[in-house]
Amino acid sequence: MPKIPGISSRQAVHALEKAGFKIIRQGKHIIMSDGIVRLTVPRARRINAYTMGAIARDAGLTPAEFKRLL
16 A cells, blocks of 8 residues: 555645745646756646655655655
């Protein structure tokens, strides 16, 4: 069972913005960057928990840190 829940893309973008990421461009996916790391967030009603865990890991966040940002 994943430690990060499946959430909407809007919630994911909001949490990543709190972590210092900014939206670079949008389309079918939302591209975000903090100047060093670039993340791709799928635009969906529900992002799969495993996919969300991988995005958080790529952002350098632990599951506990990501949950605090939600």
